[in-house]
Amino acid sequence: MDRGPLSKRLAYFGPAGTFTEEAALAYDALAQLLPFPTIAAVASAVEAGMADEGIVPIENSLEGSVPATLDLLIHESSLFIRQEVILPIDHYLMARVGTQVGDLKAIFSHPQALGQCRRFLERCFPKAQVVAALSTAAAVEEMLASDLPAAAIAPRRAAELYGAAVLGSRIQDQASNETRFVVLAKEDHESTGQDKTSICLYIPADRPGALVEILLEFSQRTINLAKIESRPSRESLGRYFFLVDLEGHRADPPVAAALAAVRSKASMFKLFGSYPRSV
Amino acid sequence: MDRGPLSKRLAYFGPAGTFTEEAALAYDALAQLLPFPTIAAVASAVEAGMADEGIVPIENSLEGSVPATLDLLIHESSLFIRQEVILPIDHYLMARVGTQVGDLKAIFSHPQALGQCRRFLERCFPKAQVVAALSTAAAVEEMLASDLPAAAIAPRRAAELYGAAVLGSRIQDQASNETRFVVLAKEDHESTGQDKTSICLYIPADRPGALVEILLEFSQRTINLAKIESRPSRESLGRYFFLVDLEGHRADPPVAAALAAVRSKASMFKLFGSYPRSV
Numbered sequence A, B: 001m002d003r004g005p006l007s008k009r010l011a012y013f014g015p016a017g018t019f020t021e022e023a024a025l026a027y028d029a030l031a032q033l034l035p036f037p038t039i040a041a042v043a044s045a046v047e048a049g050m051a052d053e054g055i056v057p058i059e060n061s062l063e064g065s066v067p068a069t070l071d072l073l074i075h076e077s078s079l080f081i082r083q084e085v086i087l088p089i090d091h092y093l094m095a096r097v098g099t100q101v102g103d104l105k106a107i108f109s110h111p112q113a114l115g116q117c118r119r120f121l122e123r124c125f126p127k128a129q130v131v132a133a134l135s136t137a138a139a140v141e142e143m144l145a146s147d148l149p150a151a152a153i154a155p156r157r158a159a160e161l162y163g164a165a166v167l168g169s170r171i172q173d174q175a176s177n178e179t180r181f182v183v184l185a186k187e188d189h190e191s192t193g194q195d196k197t198s199i200c201l202y203i204p205a206d207r208p209g210a211l212v213e214i215l216l217e218f219s220q221r222t223i224n225l226a227k228i229e230s231r232p233s234r235e236s237l238g239r240y241f242f243l244v245d246l247e248g249h250r251a252d253p254p255v256a257a258a259l260a261a262v263r264s265k266a267s268m269f270k271l272f273g274s275y276p277r278s279v
Helices: A019-027 A039-047 A067-076 A111-116 A118-124 A136-145 A156-162 A210-219 A253-265 B019-027 B039-047 B067-076 B111-116 B118-124 B136-145 B156-162 B210-219 B253-265
Strands: A009-013 A032-036 A053-060 A080-088 A092-095 A106-109 A129-132 A150-154 A165-169 A178-185 A195-202 A225-232 A240-247 A268-276 B009-013 B032-036 B053-060 B080-088 B092-095 B106-109 B129-132 B150-154 B165-168 B178-185 B195-202 B225-232 B240-247 B268-276
Touching: A009 A019, A009 A039, A019 A032, A019 A053, A019 A080, A019 A178, A032 A039, A039 A053, A039 A067, A039 A178, A053 A067, A053 A080, A067 A225, A067 A240, A067 A268, A092 A136, A092 A156, A106 A111, A106 A136, A111 A118, A111 A129, A111 A150, A136 A150, A136 A156, A150 A156, A156 A165, A195 A253, A210 A225, A210 A240, A210 A253, A210 B210, A253 A268, B009 B019, B009 B039, B019 B032, B019 B053, B019 B080, B019 B178, B032 B039, B039 B053, B039 B067, B039 B178, B053 B067, B053 B080, B067 B225, B067 B240, B067 B268, B092 B136, B092 B156, B106 B111, B106 B136, B111 B118, B111 B129, B111 B150, B136 B150, B136 B156, B150 B156, B156 B165, B195 B253, B210 B225, B210 B240, B210 B253, B253 B268
Parallel strands: A009 A032, A009 A053, A080 A268, A106 A129, A106 A150, B009 B032, B009 B053, B080 B268, B106 B129, B106 B150
Antiparallel strands: A053 A178, A080 A178, A092 A150, A092 A165, A195 A240, A195 A268, A225 A240, A225 B225, B053 B178, B080 B178, B092 B150, B092 B165, B195 B240, B195 B268, B225 B240
8 A cells, every 4th residue: 555755644633543533544555644632633733734634523413513623614724525435333342351241340431331331221221321532542552551441432442552442332222323524625516516615604793684594595496404503602692603514516506696696795704615415 | 597397398419519510509508418429319319319409510611511411311311300500610620738839740620620721721831740530529629638748629618628828829821611401200291481401312323304394493593592402312323312492381382392293203312301491
């Protein structure tokens, strides 16, 4: 495999052994992978030219959006979404070699992973202490260093990387558990004919009907909305940014016309980018 | 203060020393407070008649919605929202008595609190290890038990309860940091003339224009929407429940007419309740 100096430098929300590393490998197995400790650091690495692109999680089918990524796109970053990558997420229960399931006193993982396995944990380990960690990889490290008989919830690859034994496979509460990752870069993607566009809007609090007016700009042009979501403005309760994903590329004439109309109606408009729709 | 057997039994997302306990005291200082370890446990306590009402956080002005509360209302609970309580959230940095700020090697808190103080932590403690805990109260306990010189981020009351020393006050990134809590009960609130109604909708994936049609039912009757938010359906990516907060009581004639129309258009409709608007 070529990981020489000419391959793409891809920053990811690391360390190795996280689902984002899996998504990075699924996106570009030949890229030079650069782990960064936070989602904001991945974006900074791309903005500063230390990496060509960066990959971060944005949404999980069970737990919902990843707030740190949405807030980064809204408030901090000038990067665009260039690609989306959808990965099935299978959680594994792992422990030090020799640990027995009946002895487990503590379960470590990232809160998102704990949330995705909530029912499994309540049923199988109602008395175990649940311990939050900052990443699934950190959970495995903390589990291995724990004084108690403990397990961690993490991707299968983490068991190989850290030499842990797998006690249980696919323990998430819903078989169809998927995470959507986005690739951030200084430019978005050219049109492919099967695209999606993500935008962010702010609507003044004194014009509550404005959201419907804006959505009509899309529905009257038969542009389908894939998603609409609100995020707090960080000013005060009751003020929101709206994040809208719509079908089509910003260069498609009906989408371009709708975006121009929306831009004139919203008091803030930010284009996150157009990119190929993952199916 | 009367905390006798005839006062209201109010379950809250505890333990003592969390912001939810503060909200419970602000809501009803005479109630008999019953701490429960999870948001789901608070609801179960009310459903089973172990408590008359329960209070849980639903939304923060910096970090956004509390997914566990939304998912409980959507998927699990038959309780109604009877009241909302808005509390200013001030975070305090606290440590064992005698610990010096310059020595801190680790900072413990709940991920929501860590998120609300992200900039403060990056500026003042760029090298400290950030450790996630399951509640702000648990963070204080873990900090006190830590081998490293450590601090915790928690409400001021936690410092008193656990005998910790306050090192820094109001360290959140935005002065206007507020959390909205909801009181859950077997019945919602009668009309007061200054109300809000929360509903949940599911719209079939093959009718993308249906959301706009539904929102028009409100805007055509000049019913203001206070909030619209999407939550994953837990089935697969791209399927969402929509949570809508609107102004008015479900018994007000225009609201009743709009809700009847919406109920016939959505493939799933759930009323979370009508309750007095907090201002």
